[in-house]
Amino acid sequence: MTSPTHAPVGRPTATAPVLRAEGLSRAFGTGAGQVHALADVSLEVEASELVVVVGPSGSGKSTLLHLLGGLDAPSSGRVWLGGGPDGAVRELTAMAEEEQHAVRRSEIGYVFQAFGLVPVLSAAENVEVPLRLARTGVAERTERVAAALAAVGLSEHALQRPYELSGGQQQRVGIARALVTEPRVLLADEPTGQLDSGTAAVVMDLVRDLVRSRGVAAVVTTHDPELMARADRVLVLRDGRLDAG
Numbered sequence: 001m002t003s004p005t006h007a008p009v010g011r012p013t014a015t016a017p018v019l020r021a022e023g024l025s026r027a028f029g030t031g032a033g034q035v036h037a038l039a040d041v042s043l044e045v046e047a048s049e050l051v052v053v054v055g056p057s058g059s060g061k062s063t064l065l066h067l068l069g070g071l072d073a074p075s076s077g078r079v080w081l082g083g084g085p086d087g088a089v090r091e092l093t094a095m096a097e098e099e100q101h102a103v104r105r106s107e108i109g110y111v112f113q114a115f116g117l118v119p120v121l122s123a124a125e126n127v128e129v130p131l132r133l134a135r136t137g138v139a140e141r142t143e144r145v146a147a148a149l150a151a152v153g154l155s156e157h158a159l160q161r162p163y164e165l166s167g168g169q170q171q172r173v174g175i176a177r178a179l180v181t182e183p184r185v186l187l188a189d190e191p192t193g194q195l196d197s198g199t200a201a202v203v204m205d206l207v208r209d210l211v212r213s214r215g216v217a218a219v220v221t222t223h224d225p226e227l228m229a230r231a232d233r234v235l236v237l238r239d240g241r242l243d244a245g
């Protein structure tokens with residue numbers, strides 16, 4: 001495996017990307033039935049950058065996001081998080097499970113195609129969940145939830161449950177929940193996959209604006225051409241590999 005070209009883990013560096021992956025591969029199964037879902041994928045994402053990953057069904061988009069976010073472990077390859085206030089670069093793939101959990105909770109926001117909201121909780125309570133997991137105090141939770149809902153234009157809908165909201169509003173709750181911990185990385189898997197094209201455009205504009213205004217490094221997978229048009233960079237996956245150009 002090639003070694004990272006930036007400073008080793010823990011050493012401050014002003015120019016490190018927020019998210020960096022090198023040589024990521026993931027195989028499922030063994031023997032003749034083995035599937036190489038991802039093969040030797042390397043990428044870097046800077047603060048305020050929206051990278052969109054496209055590719056046919058089964059090309060490895062979700063697998064890539066899972067590996068970047070520590071939701072799954074690569075067969076080989078490494079992922080680093082950098083760009084924090086202290087300038088430290090830390091290897092996500094080398095962390096002990098508990099440390100990885102803590103990093104996932106506080107530094108990485110996830111948005112899913114199916115929204116993933118808890119049906120019995122209000123919009124505000126759904127947004128609050130990551131803060132409760134992070135044991136944030138009640139006063140700060142209230143303040144942050146209100147700010148996150150305002151950022152996605154849903155202050156008026158704070159007390160409504162998911163079934164009382166439209167698909168686009170539900171996904172905006174999902175985005176508020178992903179960003180409420182002020183993560184440095186946002187990972188979204190087909191966030192507009194269940195939305196009509198008009199609503200998808202609104203949600204995507206929101207994602208792009210939030211990425212820029214908050215300095216988040218975002219990786220978003222999609223089949224949606226609207227979404228590609230809003231990207232700073234589009235990466236194409238085919239059979240688990242990134243297209244060169």
Ligand SMILES: Nc1ncnc2c1ncn2[C@@H]1O[C@H](COP(=O)(O)OP(=O)(O)OP(=O)(O)O)[C@@H](O)[C@H]1O
Nearest residue numbers: 028029035037055056057058059060061062063064
């Ligand atoms: N847990 C798993 N076990 C076995 N094979 C898997 C697993 N997860 C993914 N795969 C396989 O890995 C390949 C890539 O899947 P992945 O879900 O990453 O593709 P995708 O590009 O996100 O597809 P889609 O656009 O349909 O969501 C596929 O062949 C898939 O069947």
